[in-house]
Amino acid sequence: MAAASLKIVHNTYRDSVTLMQISAKIAALAGVQQASVVMATEGNLALLREAGLLDGEVAASPSDLLVVLRAENDAAAKAALEETERVLAGGNGGSPRSGPKEIAPRSLQMGLTAQPEANFALISTPGEYAAAEALKALRLGLHVMLFSDNVALEDEVLLKREAGARGLLLMGPDCGTAIVGGVPLGFANAVRRGPIGVIGASGTGLQQVTSLIDQAGLGVSHAFGTGGRDLKAEVGGATMLRALDELAADEATRVIVLVSKPPARAVADKVLARARASGKPVIACFLGADPAQVEGGGVLAAATLEDAAAMALAAARGESYAGSERRLPDYDVSRFAAQQRYVRGLYSGGTFCYEASLLLAQALEGVHSNTPVGKAVELDDVWRSQGHTLVDLGDDEFTRGRPHPMIDHRLRNERMLREAADAEVAVILLDVVLGYGAHPDPAAEMLPAIRAARDAAAGRDLAFVGFVCGTERDPQGLAHQVAALREAGVILAASNAQAARTAAAIANRHAAARQH
Amino acid sequence: MPQLASTSLGVINVGLAQFAEAIAAAGGRVTQLDWSPPALGDRTLGMALARLTRHEKVEPANEKAFAAFLGVSPVLRGVGTAGETLANMGERMLLHAGPPVAWHDMCGPMRGAIVGAILYERWARDAKAAQKLAASGKIAFSPCHHHGAVGPMAGIISPSMPLWIVENSAGGARAYSNFNEGLGKALRFGAYGPQVLARLAWMQKSLAPALGKALAALGGIELKPLIAQALIMGDEVHNRNAAASSLLLRRLAPALARARLPAEKLAQVLDFVAGNEHFFLNISMAQAKLSLDAAHGVAGSSMVTAMSRNGVEFGIRVSGLGERWFTAPAGAIDGLYFAGYGPADAALDLGDSSITETAGFGGFSMAAAPAIVKFVGGTPEDATANSLRMRHITLGESNVFQLPALDFRGAPCGIDIRKVIDTGIEPVINTGIAHHDAGIGQIGAGLTHAPLACFTQALAALEIEVNA
Numbered sequence: 002m003a004a005a006s007l008k009i010v011h012n013t014y015r016d017s018v019t020l021m022q023i024s025a026k027i028a029a030l031a032g033v034q035q036a037s038v039v040m041a042t043e044g045n046l047a048l049l050r051e052a053g054l055l056d057g058e059v060a061a062s063p064s065d066l067l068v069v070l071r072a073e074n075d076a077a078a079k080a081a082l083e084e085t086e087r088v089l090a091g092g093n094g095g096s097p098r099s100g101p102k103e104i105a106p107r108s109l110q111m112g113l114t115a116q117p118e119a120n121f122a123l124i125s126t127p128g129e130y131a132a133a134e135a136l137k138a139l140r141l142g143l144h145v146m147l148f149s150d151n152v153a154l155e156d157e158v159l160l161k162r163e164a165g166a167r168g169l170l171l172m173g174p175d176c177g178t179a180i181v182g183g184v185p186l187g188f189a190n191a192v193r194r195g196p197i198g199v200i201g202a203s204g205t206g207l208q209q210v211t212s213l214i215d216q217a218g219l220g221v222s223h224a225f226g227t228g229g230r231d232l233k234a235e236v237g238g239a240t241m242l243r244a245l246d247e248l249a250a251d252e253a254t255r256v257i258v259l260v261s262k263p264p265a266r267a268v269a270d271k272v273l274a275r276a277r278a279s280g281k282p283v284i285a286c287f288l289g290a291d292p293a294q295v296e297g298g299g300v301l302a303a304a305t306l307e308d309a310a311a312m313a314l315a316a317a318r319g320e321s322y323a324g325s326e327r328r329l330p331d332y333d334v335s336r337f338a339a340q341q342r343y344v345r346g347l348y349s350g351g352t353f354c355y356e357a358s359l360l361l362a363q364a365l366e367g368v369h370s371n372t373p374v375g376k377a378v379e380l381d382d383v384w385r386s387q388g389h390t391l392v393d394l395g396d397d398e399f400t401r402g403r404p405h406p407m408i409d410h411r412l413r414n415e416r417m418l419r420e421a422a423d424a425e426v427a428v429i430l431l432d433v434v435l436g437y438g439a440h441p442d443p444a445a446e447m448l449p450a451i452r453a454a455r456d457a458a459a460g461r462d463l464a465f466v467g468f469v470c471g472t473e474r475d476p477q478g479l480a481h482q483v484a485a486l487r488e489a490g491v492i493l494a495a496s497n498a499q500a501a502r503t504a505a506a507i508a509n510r511h512a513a514a515r516q517h
Numbered sequence: 518m519p520q521l522a523s524t525s526l527g528v529i530n531v532g533l534a535q536f537a538e539a540i541a542a543a544g545g546r547v548t549q550l551d552w553s554p555p556a557l558g559d560r561t562l563g564m565a566l567a568r569l570t571r572h573e574k575v576e577p578a579n580e581k582a583f584a585a586f587l588g589v590s591p592v593l594r595g596v597g598t599a600g601e602t603l604a605n606m607g608e609r610m611l612l613h614a615g616p617p618v619a620w621h622d623m624c625g626p627m628r629g630a631i632v633g634a635i636l637y638e639r640w641a642r643d644a645k646a647a648q649k650l651a652a653s654g655k656i657a658f659s660p661c662h663h664h665g666a667v668g669p670m671a672g673i674i675s676p677s678m679p680l681w682i683v684e685n686s687a688g689g690a691r692a693y694s695n696f697n698e699g700l701g702k703a704l705r706f707g708a709y710g711p712q713v714l715a716r717l718a719w720m721q722k723s724l725a726p727a728l729g730k731a732l733a734a735l736g737g738i739e740l741k742p743l744i745a746q747a748l749i750m751g752d753e754v755h756n757r758n759a760a761a762s763s764l765l766l767r768r769l770a771p772a773l774a775r776a777r778l779p780a781e782k783l784a785q786v787l788d789f790v791a792g793n794e795h796f797f798l799n800i801s802m803a804q805a806k807l808s809l810d811a812a813h814g815v816a817g818s819s820m821v822t823a824m825s826r827n828g829v830e831f832g833i834r835v836s837g838l839g840e841r842w843f844t845a846p847a848g849a850i851d852g853l854y855f856a857g858y859g860p861a862d863a864a865l866d867l868g869d870s871s872i873t874e875t876a877g878f879g880g881f882s883m884a885a886a887p888a889i890v891k892f893v894g895g896t897p898e899d900a901t902a903n904s905l906r907m908r909h910i911t912l913g914e915s916n917v918f919q920l921p922a923l924d925f926r927g928a929p930c931g932i933d934i935r936k937v938i939d940t941g942i943e944p945v946i947n948t949g950i951a952h953h954d955a956g957i958g959q960i961g962a963g964l965t966h967a968p969l970a971c972f973t974q975a976l977a978a979l980e981i982e983v984n985a
Binding site: 011012013014015016019040062063064090102103104105106107108109110111112113114115116118119120121122123124125126127129130132133134136137138140141142143144148149168170181182183184185186187189191198222223247248250251252253254437438 | 520521522523524525526527528529530531532533535536539540542543544545546548549550551552553554555558560563564566567568570571572590739741742743745746749902905906909916917919925936939940941942
């Protein structure tokens with residue numbers, strides 16, 4: 002049985018062409034025999050009456066919109082009316098982005114309008130604005146990587162509390178590196194995907210572990226950064242705990258690696274308890290920590306970043322870890338002059354400098370640093386080396402008003418020349434970091450400086466020892482960088498730890514040779 | 518509650534663009550922001566803004582305010598006299614545009630208009646006496662906005678002046694505006710010569726009663742359908758009212774014809790209305806004011822309910838911040854000048870007419886009126902781009918007023934102070950340019966922007982209001 006319907010939409014104007022289009026659209030719906038959507042003017046009402054769509058009077062004014070329908074049954078009429086309302090409410094239903102160009106998004110909210118499915122904010126604004134952007138991102142439901150540094154500790158605590166309350170992961174502040182589901186964030190290396198998940202308080206620490214895993218033929222599920230202060234008592238390891246939960250539940254992750262300086266005791270207990278509860282093999286590399294304080298219940302302690310990678314590889318392959326190889330390159334120390342004694346390490350990666358300080362200070366007496374650790378002693382003047390010296394050129398006092406040494410090699414090159422001119426220097430120790438964000442061709446930047454340094458040494462022999470942190474798929478290409486540096490006579494070790502041990506061995510061998 | 522490791526990453530990159538390139542190169546989805554520090558780089562305010570993002574009090578308050586705004590059905594109900602119609606209108610009170618301003622601070626056109634209004638009310642014999650009286654403290658000055666009214670340019674309303682009454686048919690609330698005198702020498706530009714005063718007297722004695730009769734016979738005119746149609750016809754009902762004025766006259770003319778006026782009086786009324794393409798402007802303003810007043814006073818709401826200028830200061834009011842004005846120095850206008858005039862002759866931004874932008878008309882609906890961008894040498898694409906840009910600082914879109922150039926999407930409306938500060942996008946305003954000297958009149962038209970500093974102050978106040 003046919004059903005007639007009439008609906009008045011008060012006080013709604015649409016121009017006649019639009020209404021004709023809507024009428025045609027509604028009339029074409031299944032089960033609709035006739036449809037007319039018009040402004041309720043006297044003229045239109047008369048037309049509807051003539052067409053037999055309207056009987057008698059309607060309580061509508063010319064500023065009202067009138068929908069009249071004849072449909073095969075009530076259900077079809079109801080559906081047609083609903084469709085009419087939807088069409089009236091929704092413009093033409095065309096693409097909202099057709100026509101003139103939208104401006105580039107300026108705020109996180111505009112970013113979400115442009116990419117509604119976004120779930121992550123990577124923030125690298127100047128530090129003074131970074132906390133506000135991170136807080137906004139969290140309140141908008143986004144996970145956050147806060148690359149920016151110079152964020153106050155109290156802001157970090159506040160942000161992590163907010164993230165915790167919302168079930169979100171906040172990496173950083175001062176989180177240089179992360180890899181999430183194969184996507185590199187910040188200064189990351191191009192690492193293949195695989196079964197090993199890494200959580201690190203240090204960017205270069207993460208880069209070393211993930212690169213070594215890639216070089217060994219396996220890959221990384223995720224690498225989460227926590228920022229350098231996460232394991233302090235005030236922050237309580239909030240990010241590391243949250244990241245551990247992620248990796249524990251992640252099916253792609255079979256082995257977990259933790260990288261950090263030794264955490265505050267209470268924080269370490271919490272982190273290790275959570276690590277044990279993950280049910281997965283966990284390798285904890287707390288650089289400089291007592292292994293006895295770390296190991297137990299599925300958690301293994303790694304002394305160096307290289308060991309951490311090797312132990313994780315073994316665990317992922319189901320092999321037992323047999324210890325890392327310690328085959329250090331030979332060096333003919335007879336070419337040194339008698340007074341050449343010292344190692345001078347010039348680092349762009351803070352964690353590399355830290356790890357090398359620990360290792361070097363075990364092997365040599367009188368190690369100095371601008372960021373001393375273990376038995377190392379603080380430099381009187383960071384700009385002048387004394388004895389064995391390792392400097393972190395990425396530390397604040399060197400980067401103020403300057404790009405980071407991973408991007409701009411000038412500061413390190415200048416320092417290399419000064420060290421070379423020092424008659425007591427035997428070994429110059431260097432890190433070379435590849436990956437996204439790093440200099441596009443570090444070897445090309447370093448080679449002229451190495452040549453100039455050899456000239457400055459005025460006939461003395463100089464040992465250049467280093468390692469390259471990177472992968473073949475990095476924009477700079479690992480093999481290309483290694484070949485160029487070897488060509489220039491740089492002794493390249495496989496890792497930071499091996500480079501530091503090599504430097505120490507050369508210095509010790511020369512000292513021993515001198516005594517004979 | 519792990520969720521990141523198992524989901525596909527979609528990144529918004531705030532800061533170093535090279536990071537976005539690396540993400541894209543690895544096949545990740547990434548949106549790069551064109552970021553600059555919000556809140557004019559004020560770190561404290563930036564944190565306040567962050568704390569107010571997705572705020573548990575502000576979001577529902579804005580929903581409530583915005584719904585109330587959309588829910589108003591303004592009807593042009595009739596004509597009244599300021600002294601009898603307006604609340605708290607004193608006997609010796611003159612209303613003016615914008616936030617409060619004292620006589621000695623007023624700009625030239627406003628002072629001229631006040632002299633004219635004093636003469637019109639016969640409170641003084643000549644201009645000199647009128648100025649003395651204005652300076653004496655015996656005349657009270659008060660913003661139109663404090664009385665439910667709005668007036669373009671100087672916005673002077675005196676007790677004897679006729680007013681439009683716009684009423685919410687869905688609730689009975691009212692808003693008011695004065696009558697538009699036409700272009701050229703007019704009181705709203707500070708002119709007070711005999712011709713100006715004579716026209717005002719005729720408007721009071723002849724025009725207003727005739728229009729009042731016609732409206733009474735019609736029972737009022739629904740304004741939303743009329744404005745919706747005008748937008749389709751190329752108006753933005755602030756600086757371009759050609760279609761709306763015609764549509765209004767089309768509704769009024771038959772009723773005027775039946776009002777039994779002497780033929781010559783009828784002809785004068787029709788001539789006057791037909792001869793002024795901005796006749797509808799004041800009605801547009803009053804209906805905007807009515808809708809926005811419905812949204813005002815919702816605790817916690819960050820929606821702007823008034824933007825207005827007194828020629829010295831630009832001021833805004835915010836729904837959740839009561840009767841306070843947040844002000845900054847009035848800006849200059851970028852526009853085209855009539856022959857013989859230039860930027861050096863221009864007064865600063867002036868008038869209550871930016872109430873239309875506050876409600877989503879004017880600059881916000883510029884896509885509807887591409888003719889307007891010619892004032893700044895723009896193209897129709899520029900007009901559309903302005904409307905698109907305003908979508909990023911508003912709470913939503915009109916469910917009634919559609920913009921053909923935006924594929925019939927609704928006009929962006931309901932300015933959110935948070936979005937203005939977060940994006941740095943200032944509300945765009947289409948406006949006339951007055952001569953800085955009293956009485957010369959309009960010398961051009963163009964575009965200007967609401968200053969960010971009004972919004973930053975309001976944000977600081979809102980933070981205290983909702984987080985204290």
